[in-house]
Amino acid sequence: MNTASTLSQRTAQFVAACDWQAVLAGVRERAALVMLDAIGTAFAASRYPFAPVALSALSSLGQGDSVVIGSDAKLALRDAVVMNGILVHGLDYDDTYLPGSVHLSASSVPTVLALGAQHKASGKDALMACVLGLEIGARIAQAAQGGFVNAGFHATGIAGAFGATAAAGRLMQLNAEQHALAQGIALSFTASTLQPLQEGAWTKRVHPGWAGSSGITAAAFAKSGYVGPLQAYDGRFGLYSAFLGEHGKSARPEMVVEGLGETWEFTRTSIKLYPACHQLHAFMNAAIRIGKKEALNADKVESVRALIADAAIPLVCEPLEAKFKPNGSYSAQFSLPYSVACALQRGKFGLNEIEAPAYTDASLLALAQKVQYEIDPHPGFPKSRSGELIVKLKDGRILRERDEILPDEPAGAESIIAKFEQNTDGVLSRGDAARVRDTVLGIEQVADTNELTRLLSVRAAASIEKKVVNA
DSSP states (O other), X not given: OOGGGSHHHXXXXXXXXXXXXXXXXXXXXXXXXXXXXXXXXXXXXXXXXXXXXXXXXXXXXOOOSEEOTTSSOEEOHHHHHHHHHHHHHTTSOSXXXXXXXXXXXXXXXXXHHHHHHHTTOOHHHHHHHHHHHHHHHHHHHHTTTTHHHHTTBOHXXXXXXXXHHHHHHHHTTOOHHHHHHHHHHHHTTOOOBSHHHHHTOSGGGGHHHHHHHHHHHHHHHHHTTOOOOSOTTTSTTSHHHHHHGGGGGGOOGGGGTTTTTTSOGGGGOBOOSSSSOGGGHHHHHHHHHHHHHSOOOTTTEEEEEEEEOGGGHHHHXXXXXXXXXXXXXXXXHTOHHHHHHHHHHHSOOOGGGGSHHHHTOHHHHHHHTTEEEEEOSSOOTTTSEEEEEEEEETTSOEEEXXXXXXXXXXXXXXXXXXXXXXXXXXXXXXXXXXXXXXXXXXXXXXXXTHHHHHHHTOOOGGGOOOOOOOO
């Protein structure tokens, strides 16, 4: 066949040739905001037990020169990417590109920070690499049309590897042929299943950082001349046919390149305003609206019915007995009954709601026990995330609300900056947080990416609340 027609080559040609002037200012500004959001969530995650455990494991493999966000520790390049990916994604508070069910920044941003610093790349070059990594990751995930989740894979770890490969390749100045080879090499590195969510395990947090490390490795191999397949996506055993199985019938691999460079898909990514699985956000919005109409608790509620997309059930509804009573913060973030109970009774779901005083609260757990789910006959998935609640009160009244989270869920610059400030509160001094914020948002004027990464390692002991958070 004519290998020039492969999706890998067409993607590679775009990544290698894309010019700074071809990327609209609004697209670049959105990428900087996504980067700021990712860094803020990483600082917040540094307070949770999984962070020092992961850092201890990676530190035991050796030291290096690459910065770990929110720590004075430094690791080898790829280990730092793994660690920072864990931090960005660890609270499940990072951005989500809904059409692909993928967290984009958790692999691309750590890749760009570490590799950009190593190569002393300008902020403009680092931002360009980030734009390309985010975009390729979004397109790879979207083309599966929900198939990765349905097949039991975590799209973030899969699509993220290819996005990180594009970002790394750009910073390494690969040519189009090398970019194509790198994508083929990345195919052999990508992995990630959703089994951790069935058990409340920690390993889902590792997926995006591992994807970033894989992307750097793939790009380095390609630059040195290592030969990878050119049909990474559309081959007989390429990404979509090999990973999706029976769910591959709905996949549209051609979406990887449709309108590439004209339509920037990553700009539609949703910035999370709740630290929980995005499949739950519509339910929490609906529950908060119900709670505003009437103060609710287990004593007032007879039952709660939740109409949910079939694809989301394994993530947030099963095993149901475990979802009724979360055994840790991660379980709480992926529990439909618990999150609905919090939103109904407390009218919110923030970082405090994923800590032990909340997820062990007897009154919340009593209300969670009353939440049952049914398959939604008209779900928005995968184009949107919908959720409907039907609350039956003991006095016989019915309260009903439906909500839908669209791909373009609004989160303006002010909301993103406010979230960053909340996430860094107690971890950075206000002055340090402001310096990080201004440097990220002004990254186009930064001469050397090290100017930014040095700020991320600052952790003034006097400004840190030494808080033990259960996970």
